[in-house]
Amino acid sequence: MPGSGTDHTRAPVATPAPVIILVEPQMAENIGMCARAMANFGLSEMRLVAPRDGWPGGGGLKKGAMAAASGATHILETARLYPTAAEAIADLNYVLATTARERGQMKRVVTPAEAMPPVAARIGEGERVGILFGRERIGLTNEEISFADAILTFPVNPAFASLNLAQAVLLAGYEWFKATDGQPTFREHTDSPPATxxxxxxxxxxxxxxxxxxxxxxxxxxxxxxxxxxxxxxxxxxxxxxxxxxxxxxxxxxxxxxxxxxxxxxxxx
Known part of the structure; x- marks a missing residue:
């Protein structure tokens, strides 16, 4: 958290978790902020599908992403690049596609809170799971959504349903962490035992x-x-x-x- 004084630079030990797949992200800063959101909640594997400005080519691009990651550089350093969404999910067993609007596809629609307990069970059984996140402006195409087993959507104000890319990743990561017994990093401290x-x-x-x-x-x-x-x-x-x-x-x-x-x-x- 801002101003907490915690060392954010040390890479945690990776544990099995959903793969975060960013399809054609447009800005280096957004990639970095997604990495930061992932690190907050124990997600460590990022895949990038044809970033608009390339990856990691361009010193300025990578510098902007690293700064926005606020210490979660281990995720950026190990991010893998793919030319298409289909190739990025080829080795996965189960895929969720995020969207904020109805797409007319006969797919199960789940919120992060509904989706993550079954995802945790799948991963616990050895399956590989990925979550597709679309472009900042237009999201995923209907074809990309058709690759997925289910649609992941977020319970937001319908009058203003727009989430930025990092916010969407953070919400999914938060529910993943909760589903896998994530506990607060600190609790109320008292030296006094319960009253007899x-x-x-x-x-x-x-x-x-x-x-x-x-x-x-x-x-x-x-x-x-x-x-x-x-x-x-x-x-x-x-x-x-x-x-x-x-x-x-x-x-x-x-x-x-x-x-x-x-x-x-x-x-x-």
Missing amino acids: RATVLSMFDYLEAELDVCGFFPPGKKQIMTANLRDILHRLAMTEQEARTLRGVFKSLTEGPRRLRVPKPAEGK
Whole structure:
């Protein structure tokens, strides 16, 4: 993530994953941004079909792609070049073709969330899977889509369905990562273990006793209201420290005012 200070330059160990195939990409920067999106979610194999400006010919072209990749240069360095989409998918067993609009073909249409669990199962059984992404302006041709087993489309606002190339790759990669048990790189950190039942029940006893003193429970309602109150507090799934802190809050609210009360002066003084 921007500004995270993480080293993005080290190539991860490649694991079986879908092949990302860019058909006639027009700009070096888009190729680089696709590589960055791939690296975010554990995709490592890129295939390029007849890039408009050639690949990797042209120092400026490659320089622009490398800069846009933001450290995911290992993907660009190993990218393979093909003259046609048919040749780029020739060794694959299953292919998805991305498109944002209906093409009139009798193919199954799936979202990335629907597609990736079965794709993970196929790859786990040793199949090779690829995802075709089309040109920035016109996408894939109907013939290229006809090469695929299914259409991959994205659930976006129909009034503005346009995604750029790297965004489409990123969305597919995100769902792939989720489908293969991808976990956040960091989680909320706490040194305190979950609260023990003893701590929680002690807090309940204290709170309910104080509510009794102040007349909180209407006649005949204490049992059901106590059960509801306990349910509310249980849903907090407190740590030991949180339960002790909350009890301290309750204690301060009840005992603090008592300490501050000033006795009325005796009459006649």
